Amino acid sequence: MIALFLAIVTALFFPGIIIRVKSIVSGRKGPGIFQPWKNIFVLLRKGSVFSRTTSFVFQMAPVIYLATLICAILLLPFPGMPSWFGFPADFILLAYLLALGKFFFIIGALDTGSSFEGMGANREALYSMLAEPAFFILFGTLAMLTGHLSMQSVFEHFHLSGYNSVVSGMIAVYVLIQIAMIENSRMPVDDPKTHLELTMIHEVMVLDNSGFDLALIQIGTNLKFALYGNLIANILIPLNLAIPYRIVLFFGIQAVFAASIGMMESFRARKKMMKNPQFIVTLSSIALVGFILSLLMMYQLIR
């Protein structure tokens, strides 16, 4: 339960930190840290316009998208504490819940009959399909190293496995950050600030969502960041700290994660659309390298 609470708190600050960092780096005055949430509250109060082409699918999509994210967050453990809903193989359910949300998000976009939204939907489906193996290879590595299957015990035993965990931990954190960037449609795969529909992914899929529905989607996106941030924190936070310190460290990690996203987005160009698949598949190969390294360590193939 604490994980849900922390995730909500993280989600409150996360997008604000990113835009703050971006505005500072680019020398603008920029909006305040709560501006994204102020926007969401404005949206919640607004009316809605629905396209005549759309059907019940379009109305369902934002709600189910958010519901899957809430359920996924309920599965997350807090470092060193049992999760509210964890069980063996819960990370598979986590990945598939996210996939269910994406499924509805995609068909919601297709429901508008807009060619732009079709394009965005197509890219979303392709990129998440390509990014999925990296996540599973990563968890396969961790499960193999620890011999456990539930997220909580995987992370717990991961920290106990000594120096071996340092290398795998580094790879894991790197891969998770990159997956988070892809899944949340950030640089270098997607640029949330682009103005051309042809080059968008996430933004173009929500062109026809307005008011309450758009707010739900934005809340969902913020929660998704918090979800990945939580996973990263689980890998990084040592268990021998006292709980208050762990919580402080947790927020510290989230802040650094958000700031680093802001920094990366400020100094990095978006990739060409055609190059994106290559970039995403590279992530799986990095995860595979991590897996092979762990194999070498586990079976002491090299001495």
Next chain:
Amino acid sequence: MENILVILPVILSFSILAVPSRLRYYCTLFISLFIVILTSIPALEVIFSKGCTPQIFYLVTLLGSLHLTVDGLSAFFILVTNFTVLTGLLYSKGYLVSYRSLKSPAQLSLHNFSYTWLHLSMLGVLMLRDGIPFLIAWELMAVSSFMLILFDAEKRATLKTAVNYLIQMHIGLVFLVIAFLLCAADTGRMSFDALTVYFSHHSNTGLFTLFFAGFAIKAGFIPFHTWLPEAHPAAPSHVSGVMSGVMIKMGIYGIVRVLTNVQSDLVTIGLIVLSVSAVSGVLGVLMAIVQHDLKKLLAYHSIENIGIIGIGIGLGAIGLGIHNPMLVMLGFTGGLLHVLNHSLFKSLLFFSAGSVYQSCQTRNLEELGGLVKKMPVTAGLFLTGSIAICGLPPLNGFISEILIYIGLFTGLSAGSVYQSVYMLLAIISLVLIGGLAIYCFTKAFGVIFLGSPRSASHTAVAEAGKGMLAPQLVISGVILMIGFFPLIFLQPLAGIISMQFQLSVVPGWSSITESLSMIGSMGFLLTGISLLLFYIRYRVLKTRIVREGPTWGCGYTAATSRMQYTGTSYADAVSGLAEPILKTKTQVSLIGEEEIFPGEGSFSTHTEDVFRLGLNRLIDFLMLVLKKLARLQTGNIQHYILYAFIFMILIFVLLYLKIL
């Protein structure tokens, strides 16, 4: 008494040919119900008896006594078969209405008769253990399904497909006959039970591979699948549902049945099954993505799902090989539960695809669109099937896939380096299958049901009749039930597996049941949260101004339905990435630059199955050789006498040289 009960449906089935056409359907239904009740009772008794005690029925025939054995494995498949065949029959009533004017009563009677015989022969396959009766039932199954595919034989393509199907089934039969003969030559008996004797003192891999090849042609594993994507679309939808839902599973049944007798080399065998399945799964779904024909798309998904089932079975076999009961349980329960799941969602998808075909008269994705407004219930059913087939929670596909996943992840850390590597490869292929399936079904559902209609021709589209929707609703009910209460189905299945493979206690099994019950409750939680959010949304939107407008065209105001994303454009990204395997050909006729009044341009893509191309090349080669050989056939009696003379001299020479 048993004798009469067993023979009765066989005799009764001939009455379908005799009754007047208005009673035909009810007669078929009555006979089917009779068969269903007759076989389901012993099947249920076996499954819920302590330790799955098999039941054996003796049937005295003119040629000697026949044993019908129902053990746990048969019982499970019998129940799956009965359910799908019955729902298919209920659906067919509405589906065949439009054929009444097109077909003669004799054709319709023959169709129903073949349908009943397909049912009977499948049950025969599941209950007969002796070689020859089994092969006869196997053959009857091929012939009756051949007759069902032939239903639309006025179309030349259908005729060709059906003959192709029959030939390929017989190639499969040859493998099985050889395999049984090898067993008979050694043990003197020709039956599945005798295989145990054969396997106990011979190399296991060879004979198993023969059986596997024979059964794989029926099941549709790549590269033995080339008949499948042709035959499923050619048949009427209820038949496609039954063929894809249960008939190809007879191949799976055969593989598992042989596996229960295999004694050694299990790791090698498991690896063979695992790798063939992983390839089938990934290639199957890749090929599905580029299809334009809805039923062909679904047919390729059958190959994908057979791949998933095979991954489970391969995992189970490896578990048997390394004496890890956990892997055995997870692999086989996952695989077999997926057999049930696939039979449910695939028949559901085929039935709703049939409804779409019937109201729009086309299966071409590029001509459909926007059907959700005209056929909301069918759209909902297709959506349910899509979510289930993608293996997404909270529906049934996820349950069987997660069992296999847990098995693969457990296998990662429970053995040698090699084992970890191939388990990881299996995980990657399963993940890719999942991702690609989502890609494929967002395309299928999106292009068919969402957006606006791509062709003006079907403006008078109406929702399918109640008679066609009711069986689909029943199937969706079962799909939901497996998703929300997985343990009801898992526990009996676990009992069957532990009986078949003599596993007494599986350490750690309770954690699996705990996981599954948690997944079930997560389904409820997800539904609860969604409903709550819906309620809040409903309350909020009531107080806000809600307007309708056109879809935002990014500044362009004259958007037409032709500008929508099409199935081809949606598939383009993947077909580009998988170019070496898919070999998509495009034909473009551009509008000339110089023309003042340009004519219509055109663009079309076509993806040919590379395996089919390979097969065609092989057949072309054979034809060439045979044509050359045909020169010997001159028609002159003198030549034939000469051949006989040469033959005799040859034998003489060989004998003289002591070669013969």
